[in-house]
Amino acid sequence: MMQQALPAVSNDPLLDVDNLVVEYPVGNKIVHAVSGVSLQIARGETLGLVGESGCGKSTLGRAVLQLRRPVSGRVLFDGQDLTAMQGDTLRLMRQRVQLIFQDPIASLNPRRRIGDIIAEPLIISGVKDAAKRQKLVDEALSAVGLDPALVVGRLPHEFSGGQCQRICIARALVLNPEFIVCDEPVSALDVSIRAQILNLLEEMKARYGLTLLFIAHDLAVVKAVSDRVAVMYLGRLCEVGPSEQLFAKPAHPYTALLIEAIPVPDPDVRPAETVPVGEPPSPISPPSGCRFRTRCPRADQRCSDEVPELRAVASGQFVACHHPLI
Amino acid sequence: MTESTLLSIEDVIVDLPTPRGNLRAVDRVDLTVGAGRTLGVVGESGCGKTMLSRAILQLLPKKAKLSGRVMFDGQSLLQLSPEKLRKLRGRSLAVVFQDPMTSLNPVLTIGTQLIETLQEHLELDMRAATKRSVELLAAVGIPAPEQRLTQYPHQLSGGMRQRVAIAIALSCEPKLLIADEPTTALDVTIQAQILDLLAREQRRRHMAMILITHDLGVVAGRTDEVAVMYAGRVVERAPTPALFKKMRMPYTEALLAALPKIDAAPHTPLPAISGRPPDPTRPLKGCSFSPRCRYAWAQCHVEKPRLEESDSPGHQFACFRPIDTSAGAGA
Numbered sequence: 244m245m246q247q248a249l250p251a252v253s254n255d256p257l258l259d260v261d262n263l264v265v266e267y268p269v270g271n272k273i274v275h276a277v278s279g280v281s282l283q284i285a286r287g288e289t290l291g292l293v294g295e296s297g298c299g300k301s302t303l304g305r306a307v308l309q310l311r312r313p314v315s316g317r318v319l320f321d322g323q324d325l326t327a328m329q330g331d332t333l334r335l336m337r338q339r340v341q342l343i344f345q346d347p348i349a350s351l352n353p354r355r356r357i358g359d360i361i362a363e364p365l366i367i368s369g370v371k372d373a374a375k376r377q378k379l380v381d382e383a384l385s386a387v388g389l390d391p392a393l394v395v396g397r398l399p400h401e402f403s404g405g406q407c408q409r410i411c412i413a414r415a416l417v418l419n420p421e422f423i424v425c426d427e428p429v430s431a432l433d434v435s436i437r438a439q440i441l442n443l444l445e446e447m448k449a450r451y452g453l454t455l456l457f458i459a460h461d462l463a464v465v466k467a468v469s470d471r472v473a474v475m476y477l478g479r480l481c482e483v484g485p486s487e488q489l490f491a492k493p494a495h496p497y498t499a500l501l502i503e504a505i506p507v508p509d510p511d512v513r514p515a516e517t518v519p520v521g522e523p524p525s526p527i528s529p530p531s532g533c534r535f536r537t538r539c540p541r542a543d544q545r546c547s548d549e550v551p552e553l554r555a556v557a558s559g560q561f562v563a564c565h566h567p568l569i
Numbered sequence: 570m571t572e573s574t575l576l577s578i579e580d581v582i583v584d585l586p587t588p589r590g591n592l593r594a595v596d597r598v599d600l601t602v603g604a605g606r607t608l609g610v611v612g613e614s615g616c617g618k619t620m621l622s623r624a625i626l627q628l629l630p631k632k633a634k635l636s637g638r639v640m641f642d643g644q645s646l647l648q649l650s651p652e653k654l655r656k657l658r659g660r661s662l663a664v665v666f667q668d669p670m671t672s673l674n675p676v677l678t679i680g681t682q683l684i685e686t687l688q689e690h691l692e693l694d695m696r697a698a699t700k701r702s703v704e705l706l707a708a709v710g711i712p713a714p715e716q717r718l719t720q721y722p723h724q725l726s727g728g729m730r731q732r733v734a735i736a737i738a739l740s741c742e743p744k745l746l747i748a749d750e751p752t753t754a755l756d757v758t759i760q761a762q763i764l765d766l767l768a769r770e771q772r773r774r775h776m777a778m779i780l781i782t783h784d785l786g787v788v789a790g791r792t793d794e795v796a797v798m799y800a801g802r803v804v805e806r807a808p809t810p811a812l813f814k815k816m817r818m819p820y821t822e823a824l825l826a827a828l829p830k831i832d833a834a835p836h837t838p839l840p841a842i843s844g845r846p847p848d849p850t851r852p853l854k855g856c857s858f859s860p861r862c863r864y865a866w867a868q869c870h871v872e873k874p875r876l877e878e879s880d881s882p883g884h885q886f887a888c889f890r891p892i893d894t895s896a897g898a899g900a
């Protein structure tokens with residue numbers, strides 16, 4: 244019943260997520276954080292994932308990496324099902340996938356030196372030769388624009404937020420992964436630093452042929468780096484499509500609402516008085532049918548009776564809505 | 570300016586003692602706000618926006634040293650007694666902070682907080698105050714306002730809490746509202762709703778507002794005038810349309826350029842500003858932006874540019890090589 248259709252993007256995707264369900268028990272209730280999400284990411288592609296706070300973006304990212312085990316569904320990485328893996332097999336697989344967090348300072352151990360922090364994944368994955376480790380650490384730091392000689396001996400608190408994010412990126416790169424989940428990597432950074440880090444991620448992606456799942460709530464940031472964008476609302480996908488197409492012609496009312504709400508740095512563009520659409524309902528008891536219906540200006544009876552499935556509306560663009568805009 | 574000046578601050582300096590030495594958080598700032606007008610204050614984290622608003626409100630940390638002049642509604646705030654200041658802050662001078670929990674009391678219900686404010690400053694009786702509270706909550710877009718009166722702040726979402734904080738700030742019909750990043754912690758859809766709400770209430774009440782943000786996009790469509798701050802100073806100030814039409818100070822231009830644009834094609838490299846702002850306990854001799862400025866020349870490293878009027882009315886900037894002049898950069 245929760246099944247959302249599976250938009251195929253490529254015959255040989257690196258990541259193929261099928262009908263993923265993730266829940267959190269709280270007391271005697273259940274938070275329906277991710278409810279039947281399917282998506283694919285092609286090799287070398289960046290898929291942007293946007294949506295409001297609490298809609299399940301981080302949960303989805305963590306469940307893809309098996310840092311939170313899903314209730315049901317499959318996650319095929321390079322053809323192999325991560326949800327079926329345990330122990331050493333999973334550990335080996337994890338070297339090929341990495342995660343970068345929103346809060347760079349909090350995700351670095353404050354008592355460890357930068358050199359040790361970046362060498363740690365190497366030790367865990369069994370690189371025993373210290374000289375080789377040091378060489379790889381130096382390479383990773385240089386790649387993100389830090390001078391290893393000036394950095395390895397120092398502690399995280401001696402660095403700014405932007406520098407800490409560079410260090411986190413170096414740590415993610417050191418094992419030479421194929422796929423990285425970037426969970427709001429620039430949300431905590433200032434505008435001027437944000438641009439530096441976005442450029443760096445793009446550069447690293449090109450240099451190492453990375454595939455990225457890029458999570459953010461800022462649409463302009465997502466568009467800057469993504470080939471395709473997936474829009475999420477209260478645990479489900481509303482719309483998936485090529486970045487430019489999706490922003491130019493959104494099919495889902497929620498996507499349109501998000502685009503309309505972006506503040507534009509141009510005084511001639513008077514902000515449209517937004518429809519007071521209220522706030523998202525609780526994921527503990529999501530609305531029946533379409534989860535967006537309590538805020539949707541187009542909602543009708545069918546929207547509360549029937550769960551909309553993802554279906555194609557234009558080339559490569561898929562929408563889950565009974566009354567799409569296109 | 571056709572309208573009367575409500576707030577004028579002159580030569581305001583805020584010094585904070587820190588273990589690393591003196592930190593000048595606000596450095597010789599002059600600003601004015603006319604009655605009913607909106608001033609946007611923009612700048613990166615740590616540039617002194619909050620310290621400036623706290624200097625106006627006289628709510629600085631205890632160890633802070635403040636100098637300069639703050640004139641509000643014909644009175645010099647630095648000379649007022651603590652009692653008079655407290656009265657003024659509840660009534661004609663109100664504030665909304667980034668984190669609504671800064672202004673809300675977690676152990677009191679929403680109703681108690683609103684009703685007490687109204688009783689204290691407007692001397693309403695219980696019934697009148699309750700009625701007014703319900704009206705205020707409805708005005709800021711809170712559904713089922715009667716029921717909310719008995720709820721505590723933690724029972725509301727972040728967006729709802731900010732609405733309540735705004736309702737309390739508006740409750741006594743202030744002449745000036747200082748909104749310090751009122752939407753930074755909120756989602757973009759909620760952000761737009763809150764900004765609309767502030768704009769609507771401002772028009773209706775002919776209230777002046779200082780809107781503090783780090784987002785140039787937020788000030789563009791919603792302010793009459795903008796002041797850009799960098800390292801404790803105002804480095805450019807202009808009527809909003811003039812500023813966006815022609816930025817003169819390289820920092821303002823760089824800040825706008827570094828913003829990802831929704832109409833740009835994916836994978837367009839962003840013109841990032843290299844480096845980061847200077848350590849505020851180690852002030853630079855020259856222009857604070859000089860280590861990051863691509864137009865800097867020798868003078869910029871040894872001398873501080875002053876904020877000066879340009880040929881365009883009301884447009885001031887602090888730069889030796891302003892953009893688009895024969896003497897300057899980009900010419």
Ligand SMILES: Nc1ncnc2c1ncn2[C@@H]1O[C@H](COP(=O)(O)OP(=O)(O)OP(=O)(O)O)[C@@H](O)[C@H]1O
Binds near residue numbers: 302
């Ligand atoms: N460990 C947990 N236990 C219980 N509920 C949780 C847990 N982690 C997340 N949730 C809930 O699951 C839902 C999805 O959370 P998630 O963190 O994935 O959202 P998000 O889209 O990443 O939000 P944000 O933009 O704020 O990071 C939310 O309602 C959240 O409160």
Ligand SMILES: Nc1ncnc2c1ncn2[C@@H]1O[C@H](COP(=O)(O)OP(=O)(O)OP(=O)(O)O)[C@@H](O)[C@H]1O
Binds near residue numbers: 616620
């Ligand atoms: N209580 C304090 N004691 C010492 N220094 C402080 C204190 N509060 C702030 N500062 C410093 O004063 C400077 C100005 O801080 P302020 O909070 O005004 O910046 P801001 O522009 O509001 O930044 P943000 O966008 O992060 O809110 C910063 O360098 C900050 O570290």
Ligand code: SF4
Binds near residue numbers: 535567
């Ligand atoms: S299915 Fe109905 S409620 Fe949901 S987005 Fe479409 S029109 Fe709106």
Ligand code: SF4
Binds near residue numbers: 820866869
């Ligand atoms: S004064 Fe010099 S360093 Fe400062 S902004 Fe102008 S050109 Fe750049």
Ligand SMILES: [Mg+2]
Binds near residue numbers: 300301302426
């Ligand atoms: Mg998250």
Ligand SMILES: [Mg+2]
Binds near residue numbers: 750
């Ligand atoms: Mg602040």
